[in-house]
Amino acid sequence: MKDACRAFTEKLDALLAGSLPEAETGALRAHAAACPDCAALLALQRRLAGVDAAALEAAVPEILLDGMWPRVSEAILDADARQRSARAAWNWLAPARRPWLVPALAAAAIVLALATGFLAAELRRVEDGQRLLARELSRQERALAALQQPAAGGLLAAPTARWQAAGADGALSVGALRARLAALPPGTVLLDAAEADRLRRALPAGPGALLPAALGGRAAEGSLRAGEALRLLGSLDPDTEIPPERVAALAERLRGRHPAGPRGW
Amino acid sequence: MNPTDREMPDHDALARAFRAGDAGAFRRLVESQSRTLMATAWRYTADWETARDLTQATWVKVWERADRWDPGRPFRPWLLAVHRNTCLSWLRRAARRREELTATPGAGLAAPAGEHPEAALGRREFAAGLRQAIRRLSRRQLAVFTLVDLEQTDQREAAGRLNMAAGTLRATLHAARRKLAGQLRKLEVEP
Structure with missing residues (x-):
């Protein structure tokens, strides 16, 4: 400057x-x-x-001054009501007035902590279950994907086509069938009782009717699952050829009943 | 109410009675001191209704904080200090809200009655500019400027209130004025 x-x-x-x-x-x-x-x-x-203090005070509108006390008293009442409300809430909670409140709050806190622990454990358990389930589903999906590969036997690769192919080739050994059944989850339902019965009746008995006989025998007692079918086939020579006409008949039968293959595959 | 009511010699006694729980004494304080408070607030706002609202807010604070007043000291300076804080808070808020700067009349720094419309317009522009400009002041400069130039407090008294040496107060005041004048020029506001 x-x-x-x-x-x-x-x-x-x-x-x-x-x-x-x-x-x-x-x-x-x-x-x-x-x-x-x-x-x-x-x-x-x-x-x-430029503003003289006395002139300014003289210029204060009287109407606003007259209304000052009513406005102030009303504002104070409002403020008091808010404070009383806040105080009342505190007083209600004050330990001296509510001697049971502290033990009750402590108990509530313990219950809450226990419940939280329990819920956390439950949550972990459910999550573990979900992980197991996810793993199992993943495993089954992988098995299913493998079965759908023609190089791995293609038991489930385009089921209808597979049965048609089996009928066309006319060649299916007990061993090949067992290999395909072994790749399935043991609980897979192959045929229910009625289907097995119809199959048994449709296929004639004899040396070439090993599978239908086995299936029919089980079907009379109820539905047949992959694990049981595998066990029933276990006593047979794996090289035993299932005659082409039987395979074709089986394929035809299953194709008619299950355009997409046996239930559960 | 008469302007001379503010000269009532017994506002300290009224304040002590109020502090002891006498609501009637509080009412008499409101009725006797509001004129001064409104005139002070008008210097900040140039709007009587806003000045009325600020005065009302000050009285609510006084009601709520009466126990902070030391009965051994005069009541009026304490009351004016509470009111100044109310007005300064409003001024800071108003300075932050640009739309309010142009929507309200602005700091009242010229004769309020019988003003020519053009003069009133100029006053509004000046007031808006001043509110913008005071944002540039430091806290100390703002305190000195509002006390001395807005409220027209004697500099010696202001130095005492702010616990500041007279020379320091003068230097701070001069710096604040210079800064404000420079800001107003930048804003192209004619003082």
């Missing part, structure tokens, strides 16, 4: 109060006329000092 500006700032109040010698007043006004910063400062102070 220039010296002249500093002097102007320091003498501003005296300038506005008119308490400076005339010469000094003239010099300061001349400086303000040439210095925009000091001119702004002077204008600002004129504006700020």
